[in-house]
Amino acid sequence: MPGVGPTAGSGASASPEQPPLDLEAVRARDPGALAALFERYFDRLYAMVYRMLGDRGAAEEALQEIFLKVHRGASSLDPGRDPGPWLITIAANTVRDLWRSSAYRFERASSSLDADPGYTEKLASSAPDPEHDTLTAERSEIVQRAIQSLKPSFREVVVLREYEGMSYDEIAAITGENATAVRKRYSRALDELGRYVTKAGL
Amino acid sequence: MTEREPDDISAEARRARELLARMEAPRADREFRARLKQEFVAGSLIENARAPERSRTVGRPRTAEPSRAPEPSRGGIGPVPEDEPDLLHRRPAPRPVRPARPAPPPRRLLRFPKPTRPRFVAVLAAAAAIAVAVGILGNRGAEWKVIQVTGTGMVQADGEPIPIERPDLLAERVHPGVELVLPATASMEITAGSDLAMEILPGTRFTIPPSPPRWFLRRAELYARGGELRLTTGPTFYGAHLEVHTPEAMVKVNGTTLAVIMEPTGTCVCVLEGEVMVGARGEASGPEGSGGGAMMPIPAGHRGYIFRDGRTPERADIRPEELTSLARFRALRYALLEEGTRK
Numbered sequence: 001m002p003g004v005g006p007t008a009g010s011g012a013s014a015s016p017e018q019p020p021l022d023l024e025a026v027r028a029r030d031p032g033a034l035a036a037l038f039e040r041y042f043d044r045l046y047a048m049v050y051r052m053l054g055d056r057g058a059a060e061e062a063l064q065e066i067f068l069k070v071h072r073g074a075s076s077l078d079p080g081r082d083p084g085p086w087l088i089t090i091a092a093n094t095v096r097d098l099w100r101s102s103a104y105r106f107e108r109a110s111s112s113l114d115a116d117p118g119y120t121e122k123l124a125s126s127a128p129d130p131e132h133d134t135l136t137a138e139r140s141e142i143v144q145r146a147i148q149s150l151k152p153s154f155r156e157v158v159v160l161r162e163y164e165g166m167s168y169d170e171i172a173a174i175t176g177e178n179a180t181a182v183r184k185r186y187s188r189a190l191d192e193l194g195r196y197v198t199k200a201g202l
Numbered sequence: 203m204t205e206r207e208p209d210d211i212s213a214e215a216r217r218a219r220e221l222l223a224r225m226e227a228p229r230a231d232r233e234f235r236a237r238l239k240q241e242f243v244a245g246s247l248i249e250n251a252r253a254p255e256r257s258r259t260v261g262r263p264r265t266a267e268p269s270r271a272p273e274p275s276r277g278g279i280g281p282v283p284e285d286e287p288d289l290l291h292r293r294p295a296p297r298p299v300r301p302a303r304p305a306p307p308p309r310r311l312l313r314f315p316k317p318t319r320p321r322f323v324a325v326l327a328a329a330a331a332i333a334v335a336v337g338i339l340g341n342r343g344a345e346w347k348v349i350q351v352t353g354t355g356m357v358q359a360d361g362e363p364i365p366i367e368r369p370d371l372l373a374e375r376v377h378p379g380v381e382l383v384l385p386a387t388a389s390m391e392i393t394a395g396s397d398l399a400m401e402i403l404p405g406t407r408f409t410i411p412p413s414p415p416r417w418f419l420r421r422a423e424l425y426a427r428g429g430e431l432r433l434t435t436g437p438t439f440y441g442a443h444l445e446v447h448t449p450e451a452m453v454k455v456n457g458t459t460l461a462v463i464m465e466p467t468g469t470c471v472c473v474l475e476g477e478v479m480v481g482a483r484g485e486a487s488g489p490e491g492s493g494g495g496a497m498m499p500i501p502a503g504h505r506g507y508i509f510r511d512g513r514t515p516e517r518a519d520i521r522p523e524e525l526t527s528l529a530r531f532r533a534l535r536y537a538l539l540e541e542g543t544r545k
Contacts, residue, residue, distance in 0.1 A: 031243045034242060034243045038242055042235060046229075051228065059228075063230070067238060067242045068242075071242060139221075140225050143225050146221075163222075193215065194213075194214025194215035196218070198217070202217070
């Protein structure tokens with residue numbers, strides 16, 4: 001499994017600590033079941049969406065859209081299957097819709113790294129510290145910026161692969177491409193990320 | 203997972219992966235999370251979140267009162283009164299006071315409507331229609347021009363007499379589909395761009411053909427009932443086809459200089475250069491006429507004769523007087539056609 005896998009609060013199937021979800025009740029839009037589904041997946045979806053969009057406001061808007069779709073499509077949920085991939089697919093499609101929107105592109109263009117000319121120097125001054133397991137806030141921001149520097153299609157693959165632990169086939173099913181194309185894209189995205197973080201001195 | 207990783211991962215890329223792995227998961231704003239959960243569980247997200255766009259794109263909301271005005275909340279999720287037991291029947295006003303914590307600046311992404319499939323199809327159809335229209339209009343062949351008239355008398359254009367001395371009036375009537383009848387005392391020459399030049403001799407009766415289209419379906423038909431026509435093709439005729447129909451014969455022209463002489467006993471086709479195919483056809487001369495008999499090749503310097511009485515077509519040497527006339531016509535008019543190409 002590449003990367004770190006699903007983030008906190010996630011889990012495609014019930015872990016020993018988490019009771020199984022009553023998906024039939026979710027289908028019936030039972031408030032308790034919906035609340036449990038939300039608790040189980042919200043953090044995972046939020047992390048995924050935030051990493052793809054790189055903006056808290058946009059992520060929140062996307063999450064509203066995602067959970068609206070989940071609520072609306074609850075009756076189509078297959079109770080015999082893990083709802084994780086279903087939710088991730090909804091989230092990925094929603095983010096892709098947002099990327100395609102003109103307003104999003106406009107905002108991205110106006111808030112690029114170029115807008116802060118001193119930022120690169122600031123990045124370069126951050127010395128790497130391999131002793132820490134997790135990155136400092138500043139360095140996390142640098143990595144997040146690196147992710148944002150990728151083309152959306154690259155970013156999507158990296159996030160799904162590194163953080164959702166999805167296989168190339170699973171990603172391909174979401175993006176509508178073949179697995180080989182996804183693998184190549186992932187490889188190129190890693191190269192671009194590598195160049196970015198090297199330039200930033202990480 | 204059994205699938206392989208990219209083989210040629212660089213040290214930089216490996217470092218990037220390490221950094222990605224060490225990133226902490228971003229956390230949502232707790233207040234936002236709580237509100238979203240509340241509305242998701244209650245099913246009121248549908249009404250709160252950007253109701254106008256939703257109603258356009260996903261149809262009617264499933265829950266709650268349709269008459270309730272949407273709250274002008276940040277990003278569509280407004281704070282929910284804690285003392286409200288039934289979220290589906292909340293009062294629309296007054297709006298609860300926001301918490302003291304300063305909220306992030308409102309983010310209103312202007313969402314343009316996504317192109318729907320019917321709209322896409324409509325745009326595609328319109329574009330295709332425009333392309334077809336441009337193609338059809340642009341494909342039209344060159345217009346015919348009168349370049350010389352000689353003699354006296356009246357030319358009949360679709361039955362309307364026009365003095366041959368008035369080439370300006372004549373030029374107005376020289377269009378595809380118009381039947382011209384020349385008197386026995388006059389002749390004229392017309393050209394279509396640099397495709398074709400035609401000399402119409404006295405006493406000829408024929409229908410002006412369309413000139414061959416420019417790009418595709420480069421085929422034209424000429425119907426003649428009597429007299430004599432001399433034809434020579436220009437540089438841009440290459441790839442086009444002209445069929446000349448007389449009462450007895452059908453002549454297929456691909457690029458050549460020839461004369462079609464309609465006589466009382468039959469049609470004589472004299473070929474100065476290139477090669478044409480000649481065959482007998484039905485009695486009727488017109489679009490409804492159908493070809494009959496096998497086609498016979500007539501090479502340069504020869505003539506083919508299709509008899510009206512149905513005898514076997516003959517092939518012989520070109521008539522000497524026609525050889526001279528065709529050579530002169532060719533020499534004069536090909537230069538004109540070439541000049542048209544250079545313009």
